[in-house]
Amino acid sequence: xxxxxxxxANLRRSEGAxxxxxxEMNVLSEGRAYTSKFSSTSPYYHVxxxxxxxxxxxxxxxxxxxxxxxxxxxxxxxYYQHPSASTERVVEESDSExxxxxxxxxxxxxxxxxxxxxxxxxxxxxxACRFLKGLDTRIYDxxxxxxxxxxxxxxxxxxxxxxxxxxxxxxxxxxxxxxxLSNGPSSYFFLAxxxxxxxxxxxxxxxxxxxxxxxxxxxxxxxAYDKLVIAAGSxxxxxxxxxxxxxxxxxxxxxxxxxxxxxxLLNLMLSENPGISEEEKKRLLHCVVIxxxxxxxxxxxxxxxxxxxxxxxxxxxxxxxxxVTLIEANEILSSFDVSLxxxxxxxxxxxxxxxxxxxxxxxxxxxxxxxxxxEVPYGLLVWSxxxxxxxxxxxxxxxxxxxxxxxxxxxxRVPSVEDVFALGDCAGFLEQTERPVLPALAQVAEREGKFxxxxxxxxxxxxxxxxxxxxxxxxxxxxxxxxLGSMASVGGYKALVDLRQxxxxxxxxxxxxxxxxxxxxxxxxxxxxxxxxxYVAVNWATTLVFGRDNSKI
Numbered sequence: 070x071x072x073x074x075x076x077x078a079n080l081r082r083s084e085g086a087x088x089x090x091x092x093e094m095n096v097l098s099e100g101r102a103y104t105s106k107f108s109s110t111s112p113y114y115h116v117x118x119x120x121x122x123x124x125x126x127x128x129x130x131x132x133x134x135x136x137x138x139x140x141x142x143x144x145x146x147x148y149y150q151h152p153s154a155s156t157e158r159v160v161e162e163s164d165s166e167x168x169x170x171x172x173x174x175x176x177x178x179x180x181x182x183x184x185x186x187x188x189x190x191x192x193x194x195x196x197a198c199r200f201l202k203g204l205d206t207r208i209y210d211x212x213x214x215x216x217x218x219x220x221x222x223x224x225x226x227x228x229x230x231x232x233x234x235x236x237x238x239x240x241x242x243x244x245x246x247x248x249x250l251s252n253g254p255s256s257y258f259f260l261a262x263x264x265x266x267x268x269x270x271x272x273x274x275x276x277x278x279x280x281x282x283x284x285x286x287x288x289x290x291x292x293a294y295d296k297l298v299i300a301a302g303s304x305x306x307x308x309x310x311x312x313x314x315x316x317x318x319x320x321x322x323x324x325x326x327x328x329x330x331x332x333x334l335l336n337l338m339l340s341e342n343p344g345i346s347e348e349e350k351k352r353l354l355h356c357v358v359i360x361x362x363x364x365x366x367x368x369x370x371x372x373x374x375x376x377x378x379x380x381x382x383x384x385x386x387x388x389x390x391x392x393v394t395l396i397e398a399n400e401i402l403s404s405f406d407v408s409l410x411x412x413x414x415x416x417x418x419x420x421x422x423x424x425x426x427x428x429x430x431x432x433x434x435x436x437x438x439x440x441x442x443x444e445v446p447y448g449l450l451v452w453s454x455x456x457x458x459x460x461x462x463x464x465x466x467x468x469x470x471x472x473x474x475x476x477x478x479x480x481x482r483v484p485s486v487e488d489v490f491a492l493g494d495c496a497g498f499l500e501q502t503e504r505p506v507l508p509a510l511a512q513v514a515e516r517e518g519k520f521x522x523x524x525x526x527x528x529x530x531x532x533x534x535x536x537x538x539x540x541x542x543x544x545x546x547x548x549x550x551x552x553l554g555s556m557a558s559v560g561g562y563k564a565l566v567d568l569r570q571x572x573x574x575x576x577x578x579x580x581x582x583x584x585x586x587x588x589x590x591x592x593x594x595x596x597x598x599x600x601x602x603x604y605v606a607v608n609w610a611t612t613l614v615f616g617r618d619n620s621k622i
Contacts, residue, residue, distance in 0.1 A: 176291035177212065177257075179271065179536075185210045185255065186534030188525065189273055189294035191263050193220050193243050195511045196493030197300035198597070199518025200525075201247040208529035210255040211247065212292055216262045216278055218243055221323055223511060224592050225605065227368040229326045230333070231375035232617035236323050238604040241597045259292070266297070266465060268486040271536050273297065295536040296488050296525065299475060300518070303456035303494035303509055312432030317452035320364055329451060334621040336448045337380065340387045347390075353448040354391035357437060359429055360453035361397030363557040366413060368451060369395045370560025373420040379617050394423045394445065396437075402565070404508075404572055405555060409565045412580040416559050456509050462495050470497030470506055478502055479547030481521050488536050492517040507550055520548045556588045564588035 180187050186209055190197050193215040204211055219240040228234040243258060244251040250258040261275040270293075277288040305321060307313040318329050336353045339345070345353075356372055358365045372393045381388045395401070395417070401424070402410050418424060427439040437445040458473040468476035468485050474497035475483060481496065483489040493514040497506035507513045524544060525534075533539035554568035554576070564585035569576030579587070589609070596602045 174274065174289055174291040176272075177293055179293040180210075180295060186295035186529070186536075187212060187255075187293070188296045188298060188534075189214065189292055190298045190300060191215070191273070192300035192302055192493070192495075193217055194300055194302045194493055194514060195220070195223075196514035196518040197298070198241070198243065198246050199515045200298060200300065200492070200522045201243065201250075202597075203519065203522035203526070204247065205526045205529060206247070206249040206253060206256065208526065209296075209534055210253065211249055212256065212294075213243060213247070213250055213258045214261055214263055214273070214275055214292065215243070215258075216260065217322070218258060218260055219323075220246065220597065221321075222592075222596055222601070223321070224595075226320060226323070226326055227364065227371045229323070230320070230329045230368065231371050232330070232379075232619065233371060233374075233612050234605060234608045236327060238601055238608055240323050241601055245598060245600075259290075261290070263301070263461065264289075266489075268489060271295070271297075271488065294488070295534060297490065298521065299483075299489065299491040299495060300493045300514075301459060301461055301495045303462075304459045305452060306455045306457045307452070308454070310429055310431060312434075313429075313452055316432050316434055317359070317450045319452055320368060321456075329449065331621060332449050334619060337384050337387065337391070337619075338621065340390065341384070350387060350390045351392075352435060352446040354387060355445075355447050356391070356393045356449045356451070357445055357447040358393065358395045358451045358453065359437075360455070361395060361399075361401030361403075361424075362453060362455065363402065363555070365395060365397070365451075365453040366402055366417070367558050368453065369393055369417060369422045370420070370558055370563075373417070373422055373560045375617060376421065379619060382616070383619055392423065393421065394425055396425045396427050396429070396439075396445070398426065398428045402557060405557070405565060405567045406569065406578040409567055409578055409580055413557075413559050413565060416561065416563055420560055456494060458495065467491075468499060470499055472497060472506055474506065479504070480524065480544050481517060481548060488539070490521060492521055512553060513550060516550060517548065556584075556591065558585065558588055 177187070188204065188209045188211050190201060190211065190213045193213065197213070197215070198220040201211065201213060219242050222239040222241065225234055225239050229236050229239055247256075249256040259275065259277070261277040263273050263275050265274045266272075267274070272291050272293050274289065274291050277283060277290070279286050279288075305319045318332070319325050320329065333356070340350045340353045358369050358372075376388075376391055376393070380391055384391075400410060402413055405413075414424060425445075427441065427443065430438045430440045430442075432438075432450065435446055435448075437447060437450065439445065462475060463473065465475065467483055467489075470476040475491040475495055476499040477491050477496050478484050478499065479502055481490050481492050483491055484499070494509040496517075498504040527545065528534060528539050528542055531542050533542040552570045554566065554570075556564060556566050558564045562582055562585050563580070564587070566579040566584040566587050567576070569578070593602055593605055596605055
């Protein structure tokens with residue numbers, strides 16, 4: 070056992086010989102050829118030498134990638150895919166030794182004295198991007214970690230499903246939101262998912278998005294932080310209903326909208342094939358929406374506009390078969406004023422949307438079964454019943470608020486650990502704050518992001534950006550949320566605008582064409598960049614003049 074430890078230590082010392090990789094070599098007597106024990110097909114080494122020649126070392130492409138990974142202060146960890154036979158004979162370790170060996174990660178180490186403090190942001194949603202946009206990068210280095218490299222403007226996502234808007238119009242690259250992520254010498258964006266957090270070591274552990282192009286899969290690394298901002302968002306609620314994840318489409322990401330659009334157009338074209346029965350045509354062209362919140366209602370309205378404005382003109386053979394059903398367990402748009410709810414019901418019904426009350430029991434590939442055993446056949450099923458904590462948030466060993474979100478205090482700090490903050494859909498006030506958990510809305514997340522970035526800039530100017538350095542800094546007034554109102558489009562150039570601050574308070578409520586103009590104007594101004602505002606305006610004008618594009622790409 071001692072011999073094994075000595076041999077392993079010698080091998081680790083030799084790793085620095087050639088860029089952290091040292092091939093095991095046998096050099097024979099002078100005048101004889103040099104022989105490498107590594108296979109000529111090894112992905113890491115290409116060693117060539119003849120008698121009397123100088124030893125040459127040519128790193129492969131994969132190794133060069135790993136070496137380049139350390140160019141900007143990122144330490145690399147060697148990974149041996151093809152150990153030699155003699156190495157396996159010498160380094161024989163017991164299971165108990167392997168169990169006590171800590172995994173070695175590439176990554177960003179802790180900042181040194183004199184360096185700018187590092188803020189690590191998990192996520193690229195509304196809260197994270199509002200925070201990134203306002204962060205003073207003269208004070209901080211920033212690292213953003215997310216499995217997507219853009220922010221989605223979710224209020225207009227339903228419009229992309231039917232071609233009213235193009236997909237790029239609602240996606241804002243995160244490098245445009247915070248320029249330092251692309252040109253800052255010590256700021257980075259990593260396309261990865263955070264898997265765990267060590268609050269004692271001030272480190273996050275991540276796994277890169279898997280596409281088979283990295284030296285190993287899964288590719289894991291770590292990032293040390295001075296301040297950590299968790300804005301990991303939420304996941305659609307399925308309530309554990311069988312078949313939802315397998316057969317329903319969600320509407321949270323751009324790729325969700327793309328899949329819905331593909332299925333919708335595919336069903337329209339397949340239904341025109343000869344030999345398709347009447348019953349099968351009705352099923353293929355039955356679009357079922359589960360959930361009567363703003364997303365479900367807006368998507369139903371967009372579908373209705375698409376059917377009346379485009380399907381009736383371009384799919385005349387099957388125009389009488391396509392229909393939309395919206396299923397809700399209680400009242401649609403329950404947070405809106407009663408008069409607005411009644412208006413929405415009348416307008417949707419007039420537009421051809423069939424409203425059903427019911428609770429989904431289970432979902433099958435071609436039909437939905439309700440709790441009263443009613444069966445609803447479908448060709449397209451969209452699930453929009455609210456959101457809840459993600460699996461990542463559930464696994465974190467952090468205090469939780471009612472509902473399972475990460476618990477925070479009035480300044481959006483996670484109180485049980487140092488230098489950790491949470492905001493957006495993944496965070497909620499702890500019970501001891503005596504504040505209600507805020508709804509999972511874009512305006513809540515954006516306001517929290519604005520509050521927190523102002524707090525960070527204030528701490529940074531008082532030398533409180535480093536780890537454990539903000540304890541004595543006064544934080545100022547706590548976060549207070551004031552609801553600005555709600556809006557929803559119901560199709561047919563009609564919308565609802567509810568400017569009440571709460572469900573029980575009084576305020577201005579509008580419905581109709583004027584509300585639709587307010588809805589479009591408000592969202593156009595809220596789009597983050599002038600580039601995307603231009604895209605949205607041009608798409609709206611193009612759709613108005615030429616109709617929606619029905620190409621299946």
